[in-house]
Amino acid sequence: MKNILKIEKLEKIYGLRGNVYKALDGVNFDVYEGEFLGIMGPSGAGKSTLLNIISTIDKPTSGSVVINGQNIVNMKKNELSKFRRDKLGFVFQEYNLLDTLTVKENIALPLSLANVSYREINRRVKEVSNNLEIVDILDKFPYEISGGQRQRAAAARAIIADPALILADEPTGALDSRSSETLLSTLKNINENMNVTVLMVTHDPFAASYCKRILFIKDGRIFNEIVKGEDERKKFFTRILDVLAVLEGDIGNVI
Amino acid sequence: MLFKLIKRNIRRSFRDYVIYFGTLILSIAIFYVFNSLDSQPAWSGDEYPQAKIVISSLMGGLSFIISFIVGFLILYANNYIIKRRKKEIGLYMLLGMSQKKVSFMLLSETIIIGFLSYVVGIIIGIFVSQIFSLITMKFFDIAINKIEFVLSYPAVIKTLIFYGITFSLVAVFGSFGVSRFKLIDLLMGERKNEEFKIRKKAVVAIIFVLSCIDLFLTYYFADYVASRLLVSPQSIFAIIFGGSLGTYGLFYSGFSMIFGVIKSMIKFYFSKINAFLSRQLLNRFNTDMGMLATLTVLFTLTLSVFISGLGLKNYIESSVESNSPFSFNITVYENAEKIKQEFDEAAYRLGKDYLKDSLMVRSFRSDIRIKSISPDKEYFGNSELLRNYLNDNFYIMLQSDFNKLIKAKNIGEEELTGNEALLYVPDGSKDFKEYLENELSFNRKLFLGDSQIEIKKIFPQHKIGNFMVFGSCALIIPDKFDYITQGYKTIWNIDFNFKTGYPSEIDKEFQKISDQYELRMNTLKEAKANASMSRVLVIFVILYLGITLLIASAAVMALKELTGAIDSKKNYQMLSKLGADDRLIKGTIKKHMRFYFFIPLLVAFFHNIFAVNFITKFLNAFNAQNTFLITLIAMGVFLGVYLIYYYITSRMAIRIIVKEE
Ligand SMILES: Nc1ncnc2c1ncn2[C@@H]1O[C@H](COP(=O)(O)OP(=O)(O)O)[C@@H](O)[C@H]1O
Ligand SMILES: [Mg+2]
Numbered sequence: 001m002k003n004i005l006k007i008e009k010l011e012k013i014y015g016l017r018g019n020v021y022k023a024l025d026g027v028n029f030d031v032y033e034g035e036f037l038g039i040m041g042p043s044g045a046g047k048s049t050l051l052n053i054i055s056t057i058d059k060p061t062s063g064s065v066v067i068n069g070q071n072i073v074n075m076k077k078n079e080l081s082k083f084r085r086d087k088l089g090f091v092f093q094e095y096n097l098l099d100t101l102t103v104k105e106n107i108a109l110p111l112s113l114a115n116v117s118y119r120e121i122n123r124r125v126k127e128v129s130n131n132l133e134i135v136d137i138l139d140k141f142p143y144e145i146s147g148g149q150r151q152r153a154a155a156a157r158a159i160i161a162d163p164a165l166i167l168a169d170e171p172t173g174a175l176d177s178r179s180s181e182t183l184l185s186t187l188k189n190i191n192e193n194m195n196v197t198v199l200m201v202t203h204d205p206f207a208a209s210y211c212k213r214i215l216f217i218k219d220g221r222i223f224n225e226i227v228k229g230e231d232e233r234k235k236f237f238t239r240i241l242d243v244l245a246v247l248e249g250d251i252g253n254v255i
Numbered sequence: 256m257l258f259k260l261i262k263r264n265i266r267r268s269f270r271d272y273v274i275y276f277g278t279l280i281l282s283i284a285i286f287y288v289f290n291s292l293d294s295q296p297a298w299s300g301d302e303y304p305q306a307k308i309v310i311s312s313l314m315g316g317l318s319f320i321i322s323f324i325v326g327f328l329i330l331y332a333n334n335y336i337i338k339r340r341k342k343e344i345g346l347y348m349l350l351g352m353s354q355k356k357v358s359f360m361l362l363s364e365t366i367i368i369g370f371l372s373y374v375v376g377i378i379i380g381i382f383v384s385q386i387f388s389l390i391t392m393k394f395f396d397i398a399i400n401k402i403e404f405v406l407s408y409p410a411v412i413k414t415l416i417f418y419g420i421t422f423s424l425v426a427v428f429g430s431f432g433v434s435r436f437k438l439i440d441l442l443m444g445e446r447k448n449e450e451f452k453i454r455k456k457a458v459v460a461i462i463f464v465l466s467c468i469d470l471f472l473t474y475y476f477a478d479y480v481a482s483r484l485l486v487s488p489q490s491i492f493a494i495i496f497g498g499s500l501g502t503y504g505l506f507y508s509g510f511s512m513i514f515g516v517i518k519s520m521i522k523f524y525f526s527k528i529n530a531f532l533s534r535q536l537l538n539r540f541n542t543d544m545g546m547l548a549t550l551t552v553l554f555t556l557t558l559s560v561f562i563s564g565l566g567l568k569n570y571i572e573s574s575v576e577s578n579s580p581f582s583f584n585i586t587v588y589e590n591a592e593k594i595k596q597e598f599d600e601a602a603y604r605l606g607k608d609y610l611k612d613s614l615m616v617r618s619f620r621s622d623i624r625i626k627s628i629s630p631d632k633e634y635f636g637n638s639e640l641l642r643n644y645l646n647d648n649f650y651i652m653l654q655s656d657f658n659k660l661i662k663a664k665n666i667g668e669e670e671l672t673g674n675e676a677l678l679y680v681p682d683g684s685k686d687f688k689e690y691l692e693n694e695l696s697f698n699r700k701l702f703l704g705d706s707q708i709e710i711k712k713i714f715p716q717h718k719i720g721n722f723m724v725f726g727s728c729a730l731i732i733p734d735k736f737d738y739i740t741q742g743y744k745t746i747w748n749i750d751f752n753f754k755t756g757y758p759s760e761i762d763k764e765f766q767k768i769s770d771q772y773e774l775r776m777n778t779l780k781e782a783k784a785n786a787s788m789s790r791v792l793v794i795f796v797i798l799y800l801g802i803t804l805l806i807a808s809a810a811v812m813a814l815k816e817l818t819g820a821i822d823s824k825k826n827y828q829m830l831s832k833l834g835a836d837d838r839l840i841k842g843t844i845k846k847h848m849r850f851y852f853f854i855p856l857l858v859a860f861f862h863n864i865f866a867v868n869f870i871t872k873f874l875n876a877f878n879a880q881n882t883f884l885i886t887l888i889a890m891g892v893f894l895g896v897y898l899i900y901y902y903i904t905s906r907m908a909i910r911i912i913v914k915e916e
Contacts, residue, residue: 055832057832078837078838081835081836081837082836084834086834090832092829092832100531100534101530101531105525105530109530109833110833111525112525112529113528113833113835115527117522118521118525118526
């Protein structure tokens with residue numbers, strides 16, 4: 001299977017002299033095409049730091065990050081913008097959509113930025129919105145549609161440019177349980193039916209149970225890994241809770 | 256602890272709110288400069304006795320208006336600052352600071368900032384007023400013997416009081432504001448998928464067409480009014496009203512129209528960041544349209560006032576010399592010989608060596624209407640001014656007297672043969688002269704009683720200046736028609752012309768004589784002083800109001816844009832995550848800024864093309880001039896100040912959006 005993300009000996013040290021803090025301490029892992037990888041861990045474990053580095057909006061202290069065969073660590077700022085535009089998709093916790101743009105304009109944005117022709121934009125928007133069942137709301141503004149529709153529109157935007165990898169940092173953090181569920185099934189849907197690779201950071205076991213594989217990190221190191229395999233989602237959920245219980249035993253607190 | 260916080264906040268604020276402090280300091284400096292004008296050394300002599308009082312009361316009155324403008328600006332800026340600091344204030348409250356303490360902190364900050372601005376403003380003001388004073392003295396041809404340091408304590412105090420009150424009011428409003436804050440709103444300062452009004456296409460189109468028609472009619476009406484000299488407070492009000500209405504309509508509908516066009520260029524619209532930029536602009540224009548339209552109207556008015564004021568200044572300048580060719584000009588109705596003798600004696604006694612000419616001439620007020628030039632025609636035009644002229648009576652002067660006058664002005668004598676006469680026309684109205692010229696092309700003959708004369712040519716006033724002889728048209732007739740003047744009221748005109756620098760005792764002595772009789776005496780010195788005074792007053796008023804208005808409006812514009820930058824920061828951050836590089840983002844911010852800043856100015860300049868036409872025609876009618884240069888200078892100054900604000904705002908917005916985490 002094709003390797004999408006390869007992380008080796010990743011370190012991130014915050015602070016200068018005296019007050020140094022190792023947020024990431026030698027992280028290694030791989031993500032392959034079609035995976036739905038979850039990253040869990042207590043607060044302060046280094047999850048966001050890791051995701052920001054993969055998102056190219058932060059730089060590691062040492063180590064390498066190879067996405068789709070390209071090492072992003074030594075890229076220049078402008079190259080990174082272009083790389084983000086062409087290779088990565090994002091699902092944010094909030095501000096999913098620009099409120100001044102219609103749904104269609106929002107979804108088209110990554111392609112517009114990449115200077116794709118209007119014909120191609122139109123074709124892709126149609127295709128993606130068909131898949132996510134948002135054709136009817138394309139000309140509406142974000143405030144005119146429901147929370148679930150907004151999430152789907154945001155997911156559509158994340159995948160429209162055919163990214164190698166979709167990144168989501170605590171995407172359900174600010175949502176009520178119903179909206180969380182819609183978003184998660186949307187992610188699951190695009191992962192399974194459109195073969196999109198997804199990497200999601202979360203501390204919510206319910207959200208994590210949608211993943212196919214989960215890495216647990218603590219104090220900047222990988223601590224454990226579990227794979228869903230042939231399990232039902234409910235069964236996987238209990239297994240996650242078990243691992244978290246061990247973590248809890250360790251630090252006395254699960255976030 | 257609290258004090259430290261306040262200190263830190265203020266230090267940071269100064270960097271953050273350059274626009275606000277800059278404008279505040281500038282406006283305080285301007286306030287001081289204009290309120291200290293009355294204590295300039297230029298008026299300390301006895302040449303301009305009225306100057307101090309006139310200037311101080313004029314500037315005092317204006318200052319009331321100015322403090323309203325400034326008060327509005329401060330209130331507005333305060334809202335912006337609170338908005339910018341919502342999160343910070345929320346954090347203080349979250350950490351347990353009581354609302355009272357927060358209010359106290361904000362109040363102290365406002366007061367300290369106000370006081371610092373005051374001190375800096377006054378210092379700059381004092382410095383600028385020195386330069387101002389030198390310029391004024393040069394203007395009045397007052398010898399600058401020693402550089403005098405001008406410091407006006409009353410102005411310092413006055414500035415303190417005006418700004419103190421304005422600031423206190425704003426501070427009270429501001430701290431009331433804090434108690435309204437809810438912690439949740441403060442912390443969750445950013446909005447989520449805000450609603451905004453979308454305008455119905457049909458309504459937009461109708462309003463757009465209506466406002467275009469309205470503007471067209473207004474421009475047309477203005478031209479009509481100016482060309483026909485129907486200028487009156489009512490007509491000016493109608494023009495301003497029509498123009499404002501059209502401007503509001505234009506700002507309501509114009510951007511939606513333009514947006515519609517851009518959106519229909521679908522390939523362009525969906526390429527790069529264009530959809531985002533045009534939506535962003537449309538949204539901002541639609542929510543801010545009231546303010547933008549108001550500023551546009553203000554810009555137009557300020558520019559118009561600038562231009563007409565400068566034109567008027569030119570008029571005053573050019574009219575003095577030609578109006579008063581003699582050092583003394585005395586008009587008497589009785590006892591002329593005796594009075595002339597007294598003046599003569601005084602002139603010889605005190606200034607024999609200086610006396611260039613003296614003369615005495617007569618003129619008569621006839622009972623012949625001016626409109627009798629075209630006896631079988633009534634004037635049906637709609638110029639009130641022209642009708643008044645035509646209903647007035649002719650003055651009459653004999654050729655020999657007239658030649659004395661023009662000889663003193665170094666113009667060759669006029670020869671009249673047979674029954675030829677000259678028609679003297681005052682400069683008041685260009686239209687009137689044109690009307691008469693036209694009438695003369697049909698008929699040059701005129702009956703004065705039983706005698707017929709023939710008008711040889713028109714003799715315009717500006718060729719010889721105003722001798723204070725004639726209130727309206729005059730006929731210059733050959734001496735042999737002397738008998739015609741029998742029974743008409745005689746007006747004697749006594750003139751003395753001295754070389755420049757004649758002894759001032761003459762002034763005093765002449766004044767003494769004139770006080771004993773019923774006569775009217777005009778002196779060149781007085782006329783010059785009055786003209787300089789009005790010239791300077793016009794300039795002062797325009798500069799004071801114009802500059803304050805300009806910087807206040809530019810500052811409001813800037814603050815609005817910066818508030819917008821705070822609001823749209825999240826949007827830009829998202830664009831960056833989606834892969835828009837820094838250059839594209841900065842470019843977009845700059846473009847946004849350019850459109851937002853310069854569209855109102857552009858519309859104002861467009862209005863001003865017509866306003867300038869109006870002003871030019873209006874001023875021309877009074878022989879004042881609006882030169883292209885004046886218009887250019889006014890627009891240049893405007894643009895210059897505006898560009899500075901634009902530049903700073905643009906940099907600040909980029910900092911807020913791109914540089915700050
Ligand atoms: N910019 C920063 N400067 C210094 N320390 C940081 C910074 N960002 C994160 N950290 C620290 O690094 C650790 C990991 O943070 P983060 O990756 O945000 O954790 P998580 O997302 O797992 O909760 C935390 O202890 C945090 O305090
Ligand atoms: Mg985190």
